[in-house]
Every structure is written in C-alpha cells, then in structure tokens.
Amino acid sequence: MRSGWATTSGPDRRRSVTRCVEDALVALWTEVGGPGSGTALACVGSLARHELGPRSDVDLVLLHDGRDLAATDRLANSLWYPLWDARVKLDHSVRTPDECAEVAGRELSAGVGLLDLRVVAGDAALVAGARTALLGAWRTGARKRLPELLSSLDERLARFGDAAYLLEPDLKEARGGFRDMAMLRALAATWLTDRPHSGVRDPYDQLLDVRDALHVTAGRALDRLVAAEVDAVAEQLGFTERDDLHRAVSLAARRIGHAVDLTARAARAVVPQRRVLGFARRERGPVYTEAEHGLIITGGEVALGRSASPSAPATGLQAGALAASRGLVLSPVTAENLGQHAPALPTPWPAEARDALLQLLSCGPQLIAVWEALDLAGCISRWIPSWASISARPQHNPLHRHTVDRHSVQTVAEAQRHLTQVERPDLLLLACLFHDIGKIPGAGVDHAAVGAPLARAAVEAIGLPPADAELVELLVEHHLTLAALATKRDHADPATQQALVEAVRGRADVLDLLRYLTESDARAAGPAAWSPWRAQLIGSLAEQVEGLLVEDDTAEAVRRVDIDRLVDVGLARSVALDGRPRVRVEVRPGGLELLVAATDRLGLFSETAGLLASHGVQVRSAVLHTVDGVAVNTWRVDKQLPADVPDPAFLVQQLERLEQGDSTVLAPVRRREARSLAAGTASDPWVELVEDASASAVVVEVRTQDRPGLLYALGHALAAQRLSIRSAHASTLAGLAIDTFYVTEPDGDRPAADRARVALDALVTAAGPGRSDGATG
Numbered sequence: 081m082r083s084g085w086a087t088t089s090g091p092d093r094r095r096s097v098t099r100c101v102e103d104a105l106v107a108l109w110t111e112v113g114g115p116g117s118g119t120a121l122a123c124v125g126s127l128a129r130h131e132l133g134p135r136s137d138v139d140l141v142l143l144h145d146g147r148d149l150a151a152t153d154r155l156a157n158s159l160w161y162p163l164w165d166a167r168v169k170l171d172h173s174v175r176t177p178d179e180c181a182e183v184a185g186r187e188l189s190a191g192v193g194l195l196d197l198r199v200v201a202g203d204a205a206l207v208a209g210a211r212t213a214l215l216g217a218w219r220t221g222a223r224k225r226l227p228e229l230l231s232s233l234d235e236r237l238a239r240f241g242d243a244a245y246l247l248e249p250d251l252k253e254a255r256g257g258f259r260d261m262a263m264l265r266a267l268a269a270t271w272l273t274d275r276p277h278s279g280v281r282d283p284y285d286q287l288l289d290v291r292d293a294l295h296v297t298a299g300r301a302l303d304r305l306v307a308a309e310v311d312a313v314a315e316q317l318g319f320t321e322r323d324d325l326h327r328a329v330s331l332a333a334r335r336i337g338h339a340v341d342l343t344a345r346a347a348r349a350v351v352p353q354r355r356v357l358g359f360a361r362r363e364r365g366p367v368y369t370e371a372e373h374g375l376i377i378t379g380g381e382v383a384l385g386r387s388a389s390p391s392a393p394a395t396g397l398q399a400g401a402l403a404a405s406r407g408l409v410l411s412p413v414t415a416e417n418l419g420q421h422a423p424a425l426p427t428p429w430p431a432e433a434r435d436a437l438l439q440l441l442s443c444g445p446q447l448i449a450v451w452e453a454l455d456l457a458g459c460i461s462r463w464i465p466s467w468a469s470i471s472a473r474p475q476h477n478p479l480h481r482h483t484v485d486r487h488s489v490q491t492v493a494e495a496q497r498h499l500t501q502v503e504r505p506d507l508l509l510l511a512c513l514f515h516d517i518g519k520i521p522g523a524g525v526d527h528a529a530v531g532a533p534l535a536r537a538a539v540e541a542i543g544l545p546p547a548d549a550e551l552v553e554l555l556v557e558h559h560l561t562l563a564a565l566a567t568k569r570d571h572a573d574p575a576t577q578q579a580l581v582e583a584v585r586g587r588a589d590v591l592d593l594l595r596y597l598t599e600s601d602a603r604a605a606g607p608a609a610w611s612p613w614r615a616q617l618i619g620s621l622a623e624q625v626e627g628l629l630v631e632d633d634t635a636e637a638v639r640r641v642d643i644d645r646l647v648d649v650g651l652a653r654s655v656a657l658d659g660r661p662r663v664r665v666e667v668r669p670g671g672l673e674l675l676v677a678a679t680d681r682l683g684l685f686s687e688t689a690g691l692l693a694s695h696g697v698q699v700r701s702a703v704l705h706t707v708d709g710v711a712v713n714t715w716r717v718d719k720q721l722p723a724d725v726p727d728p729a730f731l732v733q734q735l736e737r738l739e740q741g742d743s744t745v746l747a748p749v750r751r752r753e754a755r756s757l758a759a760g761t762a763s764d765p766w767v768e769l770v771e772d773a774s775a776s777a778v779v780v781e782v783r784t785q786d787r788p789g790l791l792y793a794l795g796h797a798l799a800a801q802r803l804s805i806r807s808a809h810a811s812t813l814a815g816l817a818i819d820t821f822y823v824t825e826p827d828g829d830r831p832a833a834d835r836a837r838v839a840l841d842a843l844v845t846a847a848g849p850g851r852s853d854g855a856t857g
C-alpha cells in the first residue's frame with residue numbers, strides 16, 4: 081500500500097478547482113454584463129491564493145469606484161443571486177478601494193485577508209490600484225499594528241492550542257495551521273522581517289491536503305480533524321495507519337509554528353528608529369559577541385563563528401546548550417546548516433558532546449524551543465537514532481497534552497527544579513528524556529518494560545558506564561511504579577512498601593531519583609496528572625519508604641507513621657470514646673477535604689459515599705483506613721469553600737441515622753443510580769484482581785467512567801455480599817474513575833479464592849452496563 085500523501089490531492093488539484101470556479105465566475109460576469117471599467121469582481125481567501133478545497137467558501141469582493149451606486153447594487157444582485165441559487169457557500173462584500181482601506185485599518189483579520197486581493201473579472205487596474213494601496217498602508221502602519229498582530233498569535237494559541245500536539249487539531253485556527261501561514265505572509269509583507277529560511281510551503285500544502293480529504297470524507301466544510309474522520313482521511317491520503325496521519329500533521333504544524341515563532345521574534349525586535357535633530361540615525365552594523373567553541377551571539381541568536389565547523393561532532397550540541405543556557409534561540413541559518421552537515425555521533429560519544437547534551441538538558445523550559453529547532457533540522461534523530469520512533473507520536477490518553485517526544489522534552493524541563501535534590505542529576509535528566517522511549521508501534525500497554533532496554537542502549541551509546549546505564553534502565557522500567565502504588569494501594573500494607581523497596585533495590589538515592597522522575601513526568605502530562613492530592617499521596621509513600629530505607633525501621637513502625645500522616649488519629653480516638661461519628665472540613669491546596677470518622681461496620685464506606693452524593697458533593701478522590709475499629713475516611717471533594725459542603729453537624733446527624741438503620745437519607749443517590757441504570761454507561765468497566773498486592777486482603781482495581789454515586793454502588797455491592805472494605809483508594813482522572821479496594825471478610829480474614837471471585841463479580845456488576853441498582857438492601 082502507499083504510505084504518505086496521495087497523488088489525488090495537492091496543489092495541482094487545488095489550482096484546477098480554482099480555475100473551474102474562476103471560469104464560472106468570468107462567465108457569470110459576462111452574462112450579467114459587467115462593465116469594462118470602474119467595477120471589478122475580485123477575490124480574497126483560498127480562491128485568491130489558488131487553494132480552493134472541495135468545500136471551501138468562495139470569498140468575493142465587488143470593487144467599484146463609487147460613481148454609480150445604483151448600478152453597482154443592481155450588478156451585485158445579478159452576481160450574488162445566481163451563486164446562492166447554485167448553493168455556493170459565498171462570503172461577499174461590495175466596497176470601494178477607500179472602503180477596503182478603512183476596513184483593513186479597523187479590523188486586523190480583514191486587513192490581513194485583503195492583502196491577498198486578486199482580480200477575477202472586470203477592471204484589473206482598479207483591483208491592482210486597491211491592492212497596491214492596501215499594501216502601502218499595511219507597510220506604513222506596520223510598526224503600530226505589530227503589537228496587535230503578534231498578540232493575535234498568542235490569543236489563538238491560548239484558545240485553540242497547538243496543532244502539533246492535539247489529537248483533534250483545528251487545522252485553520254490552531255498554532256501551525258492556516259491562520260499562522262496568513263500571519264507569515266502578513267509579517268513578510270510589512271518588510272520589517274524576512275520569511276524564515278526553512279521551507280514552510282511543503283508542510284502547508286500537506287495540511288491543505290488533509291483539509292481537502294477531510295472535506296471529502298465528512299461531506300462538509302470541516303477544519304477540525306475529529307477522531308471520527310481520521311481513519312477515512314488516512315485512507316484517502318494513502319496512510320496505512322491512523323497514527324501515521326497524526327504524525328504527518330504534527331510535523332507539518334511544527335514546521336509552520338516554528339517558522340511563525342522565528343518570524344514573530346524577529347518582528348518583535350523591530351523598534352521605531354530614533355531621530356536626532358530631524359535626521360534618522362544611521363544604522364549600525366550587526367554586533368557580534370564571541371562565545372566559547374567558536375560560537376557567536378548576535379541579535380539574540382546563537383550562530384557559528386568562522387572557527388566553528390558544523391561537521392564537528394559536538395558543535396550542534398554546544399550551540400544548542402549555549403542558546404538554551406542564555407535564553408536565546410538558534411539562528412535559523414545555523415539550524416539549517418547543522419541539519420545539512422552535523423554528523424551522526426560515534427559510539428560512545430565524545431566527552432565534549434556528552435557534556436554539551438547534559439548542559440542542554442539542564443536548562444529547564446528554555447530547552448524546549450532549542451530542542452525543537454534541532455529536531456526539525458533533523459539533528460536529534462541523527463544523534464539519538466531511537467528518537468525517530470517517538471517523534472511526533474500521538475498519545476491516545478486524555479491526561480497527555482503533548483506528543484510522546486514533546487512530552488519527554490517537557491519532562492526534562494520540569495526536572496530542572498529537582499537537580500539540586502538528587503545525588504545524580506545527570507541520571508535524572510537522562511531518565512526523563514528516555515522514560516517514554518518505549519511508546520513505539522506494537523509496544524502494547526507496557527511501554528515501560530519495552531522502553532527500559534532501549535533507554536539503556538541509548539545512554540550506553542552516549543557514553544555512560546554500565547552501572548549508570550543499568551540505573552537509567554531501572555528508572556525507566558519503574559517510572560510508573562511509585563505513582564501506581566501511591567494512588568492505588570494501601571500505604572499501610574507491608575506489601576505496598578515492599579513493592580516500592582524492591583523497585584528501587586533498597587537504595588534511598590534511587591528512590592529520590594524515582595520520586596522526582598515521577599513528579600516531572602506528571603507535571604509534564606498536565607494539571608490532572610499532578611494534583612495536590614496526588615502529590616500528597618506520592619510524597620507520603622516516598623517519605624515513608626525513605627524512612628524505612630534510611631533508618632532501617634520495622635514495617636510495623638513505618639505502618640504507624642503512615643497512619644499518623646494519612647489519618648487523624650485523634651479523630652479516631654474521640655469516636656472510640658463515645659461511639660459518635662466525627663466530621664471535619666479541612667481547606668487544602670486545590671480544594672477541600674472531608675474527614676469522616678465512625679465506628680467501623682459493614683457497609684459504612686458505601687453509605688458515607690452515598691450520603692455525600694445525595695447532597696451533591698462530587699468526590700474526586702478518597703482514602704479509607706481503619707484504626708483500632710474506627711474507620712477514618714478522607715474525601716477530596718470538588719469544592720473550594722467550607723460553606724460549599726453540608727454542615728459537619730448535619731452530616732454527623734445523618735451518619736447516626738444510618739447507624740440506626742434509617743437509609744431514607746440515601747434516597748437521592750438511589751434514584752440517580754436507577755436513572756443511570758436505565759441509561760446505561762458509555763463504556764465497559766475494567767475490573768481485575770491484583771495478585772500479590774497484599775497478604776492480608778484481596779485487592780480489586782476498578783476503572784470505569786466516573787459518575788455521581790459510583791463509590792456508593794461499588795461499596796454497596798461488596799456489602800451486599802457480606803464483604804468488608806478494609807481500605808479504599810479512589811481517584812478520578814479525565815473523567816475516568818480509578819478505584820482500588822482492599823477487601824476482607826467481616827472478621828478481618830483474607831477471603832478465599834471463591835469469595836475473591838464473588839467480590840470481583842459484584843464490582844463488575846456495579847460498575848458496568850447491566851449492573852443491579854443495589855438500592856433495596
């Protein structure tokens with residue numbers, strides 16, 4: 081099969097479509113008797129640029145000299161009505177050249193669009209004069225309009241995101257899309273800055289090909305590459321895999337976005353000339369600052385000096401390190417030169433190349449733009465061959481905001497804050513860079529296991545000794561382990577602690593590296609992956625196990641320390657004294673915590689969850705522990721102020737009614753569950769027994785679409801089978817509920833295999849389609 085851009089699309093097809101439309105418009109002009117002078121039919125937009133797609137709008141301007149308004153109105157009606165009758169999607173206006181200039185001066189988008197003004201029929205001199213005047217006015221007012229023009233780039237990025245990293249990019253409005261190309265043309269038309277040296281025409285044509293295919297497959301004018309159309313668009317363009325289409329779009333958008341960034345940066349550097357005694361100050365020649373390794377700095381850019389050779393092994397990395405460390409950019413000419421001449425590096429790398437890489441990686445957020453420039457030039461995959469397999473690779477995960485390669489670089493940038501907190505910052509940086517190197521086609525779900533040996537091979541090629549390479553391999557293999565244990569397992573269970581001890585091979589220094597790799601990875605993924613609640617859980621487990629490793633403490637002592645950290649023991653003791661429930665509201669970063677303590681009994685967890693759901697309290701995460709017969713629940717809720725949740729005294733009263741067998745307070749959540757049952761769920765749940773997670777309890781993990789009352793339904797299903805929840809760990813990420821239950825018999829014994837199966841089946845029924853309401857018990 082073909083792979084890549086299909087021959088049925090492309091510039092030739094768009095020019096052909098444009099000619100057909102223009103021929104029809106010329107024929108219509110002739111038919112209605114368009115005058116020979118003083119009036120013209122002109123076009124803007126994709127028609128003016130010879131870029132019409134299957135469903136593109138036709139943007140027309142009836143240009144006139146203003147001498148006979150009545151005749152112009154009649155001509156306009158004679159033109160527009162036949163087009164409307166033919167169901168042409170028409171955007172039209174009737175203006176004089178002066179009115180065009182007025183609109184262009186008032187509205188930025190109109191001004192940019194009118195720069196493409198081109199004659200279709202009629203008085204060509206009138207159109208040429210209008211376009212010349214528009215360009216002249218644009219150049220004359222460019223310095224004043226530049227801030228507005230550049231601000232519009234930032235506004236669109238904030239609103240529509242970056243097409244290079246979105247699974248459903250808006251090809252027109254997002255960064256790297258068609259609007260950015262219009263801005264490139266507009267900036268170049270100011271004569272204040274040149275177009276970038278790296279070519280953007282081919283990437284732009286590639287995105288236009290995607291738009292054309294999208295119009296065909298969707299049957300309508302659609303600019304957003306929605307998931308439902310990806311397979312059809314990929315087939316239309318000859319891609320064998322949908323991810324190959326995503327990668328192609330990402331790379332094309334990156335090149336356009338990068339070109340716009342460089343051009344905008346050059347434009348921002350332009351300032352009005354100062355005048356001395358009425359005369360313009362004479363322009364000074366370029367100022368160069370010499371730097372190490374034969375590099376120079378000029379105009380905020382790093383370039384190669386006369387003594388620096390782009391074909392020397394370390395030059396490209398040294399130039400990148402200098403640029404990132406000083407907050408500069410690579411000169412576009414230098415980046416292009418390196419792309420053509422920078423060699424692949426020998427194995428192992430020369431020490432100067434390895435040192436430059438580590439310096440580059442240590443620069444934090446300033447690394448990102450420099451890395452992108454080197455990557456687009458083709459240098460990164462030449463130096464690190466395994467990088468090509470993740471370049472522009474999409475991530476089908478709502479938690480991730482970036483492609484695999486961009487996420488990896490972002491993880492390195494996030495790690496900068498931790499470089500002084502670990503013994504080996506170099507290994508932290510390299511583990512961050514390669515932690516997702518296993519996300520390649522065919523890797524399956526366990527990308528960490530796939531990526532670990534790839535990471536080891538990469539760092540060995542860079543020149544790390546075997547012991548260090550083995551440690552990077554270990555970190556990549558376990559880069560998800562700490563987060564999984566901290567958020568899904570009972571910290572007080574010795575099996576949880578032992579699993580983390582084994583992952584870090586009993587070394588506190590490795591635990592530190594893993595902890596900060598985990599945090600950097602989560603921060604790079606997005607806000608949902610590094611919430612205050614998740615940070616607290618990860619930090620708590622890491623500190624607990626660190627104490628065990630450093631102090632050689634006993635498991636029981638560590639268990640008690642963990643309980644002291646995660647629950648309020650004083651709250652539990654007060655319940656033990658008089659048997660009455662206790663409720664306390666705590667203000668925490670990112671939201672509120674409800675601490676609920678009550679004498680433990682079968683069904684308490686589900687009833688508490690149901691009580692909160694009945695009063696509209698949306699639970700984002702929860703942790704349950706039992707301390708000396710008292711269950712202490714910590715509920716993280718989607719509220720900001722204590723006044724947003726029910727009064728603690730009222731909740732205590734409701735809990736006491738439940739203890740006495742009055743379940744009427746749960747009527748609202750039961751009704752909601754009944755409606756949810758009738759409607760069904762959007763997807764099947766994923767429920768499994770987690771073997772070896774605990775020696776004293778059966779551990780079941782549930783993943784399903786979140787809904788109000790879910791925890792109530794899950795807890796009630798277990799209680800109905802006379803199974804007790806010793807510990808529960810619930811969280812919600814991107815609309816997905818991830819809940820782990822430590823299940824015992826009512827007397828605290830570990831359930832036998834047949835009872836474990838009962839627990840599994842009960843949770844499957846409660847979580848997924850066809851579940852029973854569970855509201856009758």
